Amino acid sequence: MSLENLEDELIKTNPEEMLSTNELIDSIQLYDATVEIIGFVDGIDSPKIVGSNQQFKIFKFYISNGMGRRVQVIIHLDGVQARVPKIAAFNNGNVPFELLIRSNSIITNLGKYEPTTNFIENPITIKFTEIFNTTQRISLDGYIKTNFAEIHDPKLNKKIGCGAITDGMYKLEVHILEFSKIEYIKLNINKGNKVQIIGLIQSSGKKKLYLY
Secondary structure, eight states: OOHHHHHHHHHHSOHHHHSOOHHHHHTOOTTOTTOOOOOEEEEEEEEEEESTTSOEEEEEEEEEOSSSOEEEEEEETTOOEEEOOSSGGGOOSSSSOEEEEOTTOOOOOOOOOOOSOSOOSOOEEOOGGGGGGOOSEEEEEEEEEEEEEEEEETTTTEEEEEEEEESSSOEEEEEESSOOHHHHHHTTOOTTOEEEEEEEEEESSSEEEEEO
16 A cells, blocks of 8 residues: 555544554564554654664654554664564563664654554453463452552653552562552552552563553
8 A cells, every 4th residue: 555545544544443453463473574564653762872882872662553562663773674672671562573663664654643542452361470471451460569659750751650569479560651649549559458450561671560
């Protein structure tokens, strides 16, 4: 589909219907240099100098399909292929690959998009021991290990809620992106209380559960 036809389709079609599906994203093969994804930007990191000799300057942003998949996109500013992230701890997407923008890659701005719902898939119920095996929206039962408090997230440039839950053996850090300290206090949740958490697992050095 040409760029002109794609833009025409966007005008005539519900934008949500054009977003890449979970099935399409999950079917992407590593090192495929012909990847095409349609999504919306849901996060941007400022450019950074990296490398053992500080020889590379990179820029990262993240594409979401609004259905539970988040892809990290890397642009080497001194220079799209699907590849294994070189350092998994720095992959803030929730799929096992990242996209590398090359000189022949094309990024098309299809306009502004406001998702009407963050996730349309139903959560799957899992145990703490299954966290490392899923990239879907999940439902998890646990107990408050560290009560939630406001922290500043530098990537989102906003205050979020941060706490932790446990099953008695494992601990999971949880971030609530839309957090109200006042409303949380009203819930009278204390350490040790049982809770059910629904959200999306992301890996950034250690597993975290993000609530959208």
